[in-house]
Amino acid sequence: MSEHIVTKKQYGYVFAILLILTLTTTWASYFDLGKLNVVVALVIATIKATLVVLFFMHVYWSSKLNKIVVVSGVAWLALLLWLTLTDIVSRGWLPFPGK
Amino acid sequence: MANHSLALRHQFDDVVQQKDASTFGMWLFLTTEVLFFGGMFCCYTVYRSLYPAAFGVASNHLSLLWGGVSTAVLICSSFSMACAVNSGATGKKNAIVGYLAITILFAAAFLAIEMSEWHGLYQEGLMPGFNFTFHEGDARHVQLFYSLYFSMTGLHASHVTIGIGILLTMLVRAARGAFSAEYYTPIEISGLYWHFVDLVWIYLFPLYYLIARHVHQG
Numbered sequence: 529m530s531e532h533i534v535t536k537k538q539y540g541y542v543f544a545i546l547l548i549l550t551l552t553t554t555w556a557s558y559f560d561l562g563k564l565n566v567v568v569a570l571v572i573a574t575i576k577a578t579l580v581v582l583f584f585m586h587v588y589w590s591s592k593l594n595k596i597v598v599v600s601g602v603a604w605l606a607l608l609l610w611l612t613l614t615d616i617v618s619r620g621w622l623p624f625p626g627k
Numbered sequence: 628m629a630n631h632s633l634a635l636r637h638q639f640d641d642v643v644q645q646k647d648a649s650t651f652g653m654w655l656f657l658t659t660e661v662l663f664f665g666g667m668f669c670c671y672t673v674y675r676s677l678y679p680a681a682f683g684v685a686s687n688h689l690s691l692l693w694g695g696v697s698t699a700v701l702i703c704s705s706f707s708m709a710c711a712v713n714s715g716a717t718g719k720k721n722a723i724v725g726y727l728a729i730t731i732l733f734a735a736a737f738l739a740i741e742m743s744e745w746h747g748l749y750q751e752g753l754m755p756g757f758n759f760t761f762h763e764g765d766a767r768h769v770q771l772f773y774s775l776y777f778s779m780t781g782l783h784a785s786h787v788t789i790g791i792g793i794l795l796t797m798l799v800r801a802a803r804g805a806f807s808a809e810y811y812t813p814i815e816i817s818g819l820y821w822h823f824v825d826l827v828w829i830y831l832f833p834l835y836y837l838i839a840r841h842v843h844q845g
Contacts, residue, residue, distance in 0.1 A: 533716040534709070543706040550698050550832075554691070557837035565841055569833035576829045584709050584822045586815075591647060594654055601658030605665040609672060616673050623679065 532589040542583045549576050646812050653816045657823050664827055667779050671834060674771055681768035683839030685761075688753065689776075690744060694836035697740045698828060704733030705825040708794075712818040715801075715811030723801040723814060727794050730821065734791050741784055748773070776835055783831060786824045793817050 553572040561568060582588040587598055616622070639645040675682045707729040714722035745754075752760035755774045759766075797817050800806065806814060 534713060536710050536713050539706060539709040539713065543702065543709075546702045546705075547699060550695065550702065553833055553837060554695055557833070557840040560841040566838060569837050570830075573830050573833050577826050580705065580822050580826050580829065584705055584825075585819055590650065593647075594651060597651065597654040597658060601654075601661040604658070605661050605668075608662065608665050609669050612669050612673060613676075616676065622676055 532586070534583065534586065534589075538583065542579050545579060546576055642809060646815075649812050649816055650819070653819050657819065660823060664779075664782065667775070667782065668830065668834075671775050671779065674768075674775065675834075675838070678765065678768040678771065681765040682772050683842050684763060684765070685769040685772035685776075686835060686837075686839045687842065688748075688751075689836050690747075691836055691840065693740055693744055694832055697737050697744075698832045700733050700737045700740065701825050701828050704730050704737065705822050707733065708818050708821045712811075712815055715806055715814040716808060718806075718808030718811075720801060720804060720806065723806060723811075724798055727798040727801065731791055731794050731798070734787055734794070738784060738787055738791075741780065745777070745780075779831060780835070783824070783827050786827070790817075790821050790824050793820060 549572055553569055556568050556572070557565065559565075581598065587595060635642055635645060639648065707726050711723050711726035711730060714726055748754055749757060752758055753769075753773050754777065755770050759770050759773070761769045763769075794817060797814055800813065
C-alpha cells in the first residue's frame with residue numbers, strides 16, 4: 529500500500545486540539561470585542577475546519593488532484609459570499625451608525 | 628491476498644488507482660455539499676448583517692450549554708470515526724465494528740440533544756409558522772433568525788440521520804468481514820462524509836450560539 533496510515537495517537541492530538549479550540553471560542557465569545565467577536569469566532573472555526581479537513585479527512589496526505597478539488601470548493605463558496613456581499617454592502621442598507 | 632483481487636474492479640489498473648478514484652468522486656460530491664450549505668450560510672450572512680440586533684437577541688435565547696455539549700459530542704464522533712478508518716487501514720475487523728458503534732451512539736446522542744432543543748423552542752413559541760410569539764422587540768426579524776436556524780440545523784440533522792444509516796450499513800458489512808487492510812475504501816469514504824457533517828457544525832455552532840454572548844455580559 530502506497531498510502532499513509534494515520535495512527536490513533538495522531539488523531540488523538542487533533543481531537544484534543546479541536547476540543548480545546550471549542551472551549552476557547554466559547555470563552556472568547558463572552559468578551560466584548562466589538563466587531564472583532566465574529567472575526568475571532570470565524571477564525572477559530574476555520575482553524576478547526578482546516579484541522580478536520582487536513583488530518584481527519586487525510587487531505588494533507590492526499591493527491592494534488594484531490595487538493596485542487598478541496599480548494600475549488602472553498603473558492604466557489606468564497607465567490608458566492610463575496611459577490612452577494614458586494615451587492616448588499618453597496619446598497620446602503622446596512623445599519624451602520626451615521627449612514 | 629484473495630480479498631485484494633476480489634475487490635479490484637476490472638476498469639482499474641490497481642487497488643491504489645481504484646481507491647483514488649473513489650476518494651476523488653467523494654470529494655467532488657462534498658464540494659457540491661459545500662455549496663448546498665453555502666447558499667444557506669450566505670443567506671444567514673446577509674440577514675445577520677441587515678438585522679444584527681434582532682439576531683443577537685434571538686441567538687442568546689438558544690442554550691449555550693447544550694450547543695456546546697452537542698459540538699463536543701460531534702467532535703467525539705469524528706474522533707471515533709477516524710479511529711474506525713485507522714482500524715480499517717490496519718485490518719482490525721472487530722475494532723472497525725466497535726468504533727463504528729461508538730460513532731453511531733455519539734450521532735444518536737447529538738440528534739437526541741437537538742430534538743430536545745427544538746422541542747423546547749417549539750414550546751416557547753419560537754418555531755416560525757407554529758404560533759410564533761416573541762415580545763422582546765423586533766419579533767419579525769427574530770422570526771427570520773429562527774427560520775434560518777431551523778432550516779440550517781434541520782438540513783444538518785438530516786445529514787446526521789443519513790450518516791447514521793451509512794454507518795449502520797458499514798457496521799453490518801464490517802461485521803460480515805467485507806473489509807480488510809487491502810480493501811476498506813467504503814469505511815474511508817463514509818469517514819469523509821461523517822467528518823463533513825462535523826465540519827458544517829463547526830461553523831453552525833459559533834454563528835448560532837456564540838455571536839451575541841458578550842452583549843448580556845456587559
